[in-house]
Amino acid sequence: MTIKLGVPSKGRLMEKTFDWFGERGVTLARTGSDREYAGAVDGVDGIELVLLSAGEIPRELAAGRINLGVTGTDLVQEKLVQWDQKVEPLAELGFGHADLILAVPNCWVDVNTLDDLDAAAAAFRTEHGFRMRIATKYHRLVRNYLHRAGVADYQLVDSQGATEGTVKNLTAEAVADITSSGETLRANHLKILEEEPVLRSQATLFRSRNARLDASDRAALTALRDLLAV
Ligand SMILES: Nc1ncnc2c1ncn2[C@@H]1O[C@H](COP(=O)(O)OP(=O)(O)OP(=O)(O)O)[C@@H](O)[C@H]1O
Ligand SMILES: O=P(O)(O)OC[C@H]1O[C@H](OP(=O)(O)OP(=O)(O)O)[C@H](O)[C@@H]1O
Structure with a gap:
């Protein structure tokens, strides 16, 4: 063999x-x-x-x-x-090298940390009647990370590519994806939460x-x- x-x-x-x-x-x-x-x-x-x-x-x-x-x-x-x-x-x-991160629209000026995201998620559900959507292909890692952080009022939506485009396309409110240079996030008007990444990969x-x-x-x-x- x-x-x-x-x-x-x-x-x-x-x-x-x-x-x-x-x-x-x-x-x-x-x-x-x-x-x-x-x-x-x-x-x-x-x-x-x-x-x-x-x-x-x-x-x-x-x-x-x-x-x-x-x-x-x-x-x-x-x-x-x-x-x-x-x-x-x-x-x-x-x-x-790439970091798996969570990102939200730049215009969410009050959301910079996981605690902020938790508060925004609860408010979002009250206002819209459904849970804030986070687009990702990293379901297991993101679910575990948010569970450890105590964030529960969200739903994951599957995105196998062009994930940063889902916010503009109104199919998600936030994304969890890998980033290297940060160019794709910037180009799509998204900002990374000021937290340790979900994972540092290489x-x-x-x-x-x-x-x-x-x-x-x-x-x-x-x-x-x-x-x-x-
Ligand atoms: N912009 C990037 N910079 C550095 N590493 C990246 C970048 N994008 C992806 N990677 C890494 O490259 C690896 C392959 O990712 P990718 O998702 O493209 O694979 P794949 O799904 O097998 O692709 P395909 O199905 O098109 O062959 C992953 O480990 C990922 O972390
Ligand atoms: O921070 P940056 O340097 O801009 O790189 C990040 C981008 O690279 C990967 O996408 P990829 O090119 O693999 O395409 P995909 O959207 O099909 O996953 C990743 O999903 C981001 O979209």
Whole structure:
């Protein structure tokens, strides 16, 4: 068998992951045509590259279908219940930094903290007859965060992309999304609550705790981890 290494199939995360491994003597490359999701590994034996959506890597690790995977900590912690029992973080890779934050319209001048949001949520419900809507794709993380903060008078609405646009489109009053430069929030007239973020995320190399390994797999994994110093 071989050790399967899952890497994001496109964009910044893929390129920076290839660079990170390359700097450590392991060459990852896409092979075939631009559109073919095939890859090759040079510099160490017994490792197979699997190109996947970053969002699917947590599930594949948890199922043990890949042995190692690179993805954001946000996606692992959102998608896996008791994530630390299913995967082990081996190394933070130092890129793909993004904070999961809560943001409200700039014009909500009295709302800057979670306590303010709690008060605004109660007032919103009284005035409108329904709960303030927070658009997000990070349901588990946001629900836990608001529960710990004692905020209850809200509802989550699912948004799988362009989340900052939901306020302008009147499908939500607030958003919980990742931000890096802050440009998207600013452009959509939203401000971040002055609190610790829900989560600080970055690209991380994870090991599956559920993958079956034979003797040759163990040897290949040890050789790779030695090279990567993780
Ligand atoms: N603007 C950004 N700056 C830095 N990191 C980001 C940014 N946007 C997303 N990320 C990170 O990149 C990772 C991949 O996010 P994304 O949601 O694009 O993956 P995905 O849902 O698998 O995408 P797709 O399905 O289009 O392949 C996440 O861990 C996220 O935190
Ligand atoms: O703070 P910034 O540097 O502006 O980056 C933040 C944006 O990046 C991500 O979106 P992405 O580009 O992945 O598109 P999406 O809306 O489809 O998630 C995220 O969802 C924000 O919208």
